[in-house]
Amino acid sequence: MSTKAATPEKRSARERLLTAAEELFYGEGINTVGIDRIIERAGVAKASLYDCFGSKEELIRSYLSARHESRQKRITEGLKRFATPREKLLGVFDIQVETFRSNNFRGCPFVRASAEVKPESAAKAVCDESRGWMRTLFTDLAKEAGVRDAVTLAEKLLLLYDGAAVAALMDKSKAAVASAREVAEMLVEKHLS
Amino acid sequence: MSTKAATPEKRSARERLLTAAEELFYGEGINTVGIDRIIERAGVAKASLYDCFGSKEELIRSYLSARHESRQKRITEGLKRFATPREKLLGVFDIQVETFRSNNFRGCPFVRASAEVKPESAAKAVCDESRGWMRTLFTDLAKEAGVRDAVTLAEKLLLLYDGAAVAALMDKSKAAVASAREVAEMLVEKHLS
DNA sequence: TCGAGACCAGACAGATCTGTCTGGTCGTGT
């Protein structure tokens, strides 16, 4: 199937580690979870972890990177349902309503990670990248919708998005993201004059 | 001056510890900062720390509790400037604009702590308490202003407040909280029909 | 058949963390 796999893409090994890291880092926090708990849950030898990733730092970075890609995919896939740019703009919130409501959502992983890692770390860079992607997504959709101040509107929508994530982290309110959507709708309507 | 001081209120000892904890916990994170760094910065013996607070857990709780009281004070004091309930409602954001802009603001300490501590910990309870206080503050002010759905408006204002805090944590944008104020004004206006 | 690569099991080193304990200094009120 593969003569030389630069990235052992499909099956298990490094995948199991990323899954375990996802569950534990996201569930309990990056700094409170040790390497030993991760390899135990993954059913992987410690040596294998340090073969795949060279350090915990890099495992963290990879975990966040995977989260970033999955959110990207979830949103871009989900947005195909919506026809007009205006619907897409609010569609981002609709998609998030589902995500927040589903299983064990505990707030935006990038916000949580940003509170734990050092500002100059590679992990923080991934958080910034993912946040930047959200911002440009909102900005681009706003432009396509023919909004006057696309950047301003995007900033405000991001504000609502983050606020809903915080509510999901601190209370376990599901209503917050719905409120965010309401306000977002109001804003979009207003910016389209 | 004092025959028996249950709480050695004014000067230094425990105060220095709380100051150091404030600087380090807030500046670098709760889990990444160890006891040794705190007593070093405070210039206090380790034994003294464990006399005052019995554990790191309790020091964290006290740090958050102090933060809660200072925010409470800052906002209630600041709101005296404003005359009508409607002005007070937006005044909360004005006060936060100043706070965010000032020195080294790195996002809401309670959001950051919530991302690090265990959900059933005493520290998390303080975070919840402080958040509850903000929510009832908004709700009460909204009621006094004669708003129709005070609870709904309060929820949305809290959303904006949190969103601005996240922006302060992740970017170092000062513009976000100003945007939050703009949206808040729009909301208040609308709810006052 | 054999050799390479992926993986496992776990001991080990060294750092760091929380918390305890001993023993000492100093100021103050009685």
Place this chain on the structure above:
DNA sequence: ACACGACCAGACAGATCTGTCTGGTCTCGA
């Protein structure tokens, strides 16, 4: 004068954490 309480200095124990290293097993392609 003295006892007591607040504080200091730092050794120490025990746990835990990251990261390394040795050596063994299994599979698969040449």
